[in-house]
Amino acid sequence: MKKKPFVTKEQLEDIVKQYPTPFHLYDEKGIRENARKVKQAFSWNKGYKEYFAVKATPNPYILQILHEEGFGCDCSSFTELMMSEACGITGEEIMFSSNATPAKEFEYARELGAIINLDDITHIDFLEQHGGIPETISCRYNPGGVFKMSNGIMDNPGDAKYGLTTEQMFEAFRILKQKGAKHFGIHAFLASNTVTNEYYPALAKVLFELAVKLKEETGADIKFINLSGGVGIPYRPDQDPNDILAIGEGVRKVYEEILVPAGMGDVALCTEMGRFILGPYGGLITTAIHEKHTHKEYIGCDACAANLMRPAIYGAYHHITVMGKENEPCDHKYDVTGSLCENSDKFAIDRMLPKIDMGDLLFIHDAGAHGFAMGYNYNGKLRSAEILLQEDGSAKMIRRAETPEDLYATFDFSEFKFPFDRWYE
Structure with a gap:
């Protein structure tokens, strides 16, 4: 059985213009x-x-x-x-x-x-x-x-x-x-x-x-x-x-x-x-932003285990679709990783996928439950947005992405002055 995303590449590209990756998308x-x-x-x-x-x-x-x-x-x-x-x-x-x-x-x-x-x-x-x-x-x-x-x-x-x-x-x-x-x-x-x-x-x-x-x-x-x-x-x-x-x-x-x-x-x-x-009605959408050729072939994403921790803590399998390359041969073996300071921060290990180019959108399947909910802020990572793909095909933000102000809101700002103006969207 072939897993198919509930969204097309064209739809995702339109959504990404308004809401940058990573984000959780629901159908x-x-x-x-x-x-x-x-x-x-x-x-x-x-x-x-x-x-x-x-x-x-x-x-x-x-x-x-x-x-x-x-x-x-x-x-x-x-x-x-x-x-x-x-x-x-x-x-x-x-x-x-x-x-x-x-x-x-x-x-x-x-x-x-x-x-x-x-x-x-x-x-x-x-x-x-x-x-x-x-x-x-x-x-x-x-x-x-x-x-x-x-x-x-x-x-x-x-x-x-x-x-x-x-x-x-x-x-x-x-x-x-x-x-x-x-x-x-x-x-x-x-x-x-x-x-x-x-x-x-x-x-x-x-x-x-x-x-x-x-x-x-x-x-x-x-x-x-x-x-x-x-x-x-x-x-x-x-x-x-x-x-x-x-x-x-x-x-x-x-x-x-x-x-x-x-x-x-x-x-x-x-x-x-x-x-x-x-x-099955939620996916984590992320962009391939780095490739690394060392002892293995790595693809680095802008999402990480802070967005979906099941693979890191359980070794859980989540299927990955490289958007727009669904019909291309899966002839490249990758570890698909995030940027946390943890070697377990991998969405896939030795996964056979089509060739991934930088900028490709990845759809990580079956993240609609125990996905965003289990997120956390280790390494100062900010929790991503949640987007609803509505029945008419339009996208609606149902939770905005966190900002540094959210992360540090519980500190006493009279004691510390954070350079929030350095943050870029």
Whole structure:
């Protein structure tokens, strides 16, 4: 399978005239189409709700687009709650899933009327003191052990800091009922970036069986079950993508096998996808500005790991298209690098690509989630702009690039005078 950018070279060249590289570019048309497909996949469940994982792409313009498509927000911090509120997303359209949570964050979540998803049994008393116990509340489940499937996809819940044990789930529900909770949710996240249609149905089976037992043994009213995220994307061109319609159908079968016979056919389902919703619909756009011929062949870009750190910290693969050379042979082997003082600052190692000339625009694929969001300022690098390719083909800046004034704004300017006039756009 050949990965194709969602933008043409001509479109990019026009955008670059107004917004210099590097920048993150998002495809509104693709985002909306994918959002509608996700809703279609779970349309059989009357109460279904997707809570977009804000941490994946924390931009209010993106949240607004998804809210227009019927999505809520999955928040995990004070500032994510703040962004959600700024977009008019409040109440039960927010799922607040946090861990080691400061008091003021629980208090803010309660003020907004968010659904709180507790990460630990000790948080019950803490929440009661800082915001109070709501009538509807959720608990995050961690079954321990290793979550392994026949296709080799696995994660290690037993080594994860998140969630309650099986025994604690039952105890927590009883305690919460005594403290006034009336409606309950169950949440679990057991594997990350799975590229298989079997993950959600397998997770659903675990949670549905637990839900039946919790209802039977505690009398709790299970209002919703949250399958969280974990549905991944094919970063490599030879990977087959997930089929969200097949995934939804797989979950439906398990729902009808386990919940319906138990008299729980009215339980709503939730998801909290980030990567699947946004990943393929964002790219990092950068310009080749240097070439180096030493022990290897290097291409130096004006973007670096500060703009997209996944390759540097995970060794993650991100496909690269040299714009305008999509049909040329990939007969040159390059390390594609940024300018950080770190040897791991490489977008690609020994990657076969067409010959790259200085000034070529590179489209780094699948940077729409956990791309800009994980950026940082090491080496004094300034975080780049975010641009939205709107449905009509026009480009809109949805976050400007940082300036030196932004970087140094927390210093006391009465003590230090920075030569900001030396900065050039």
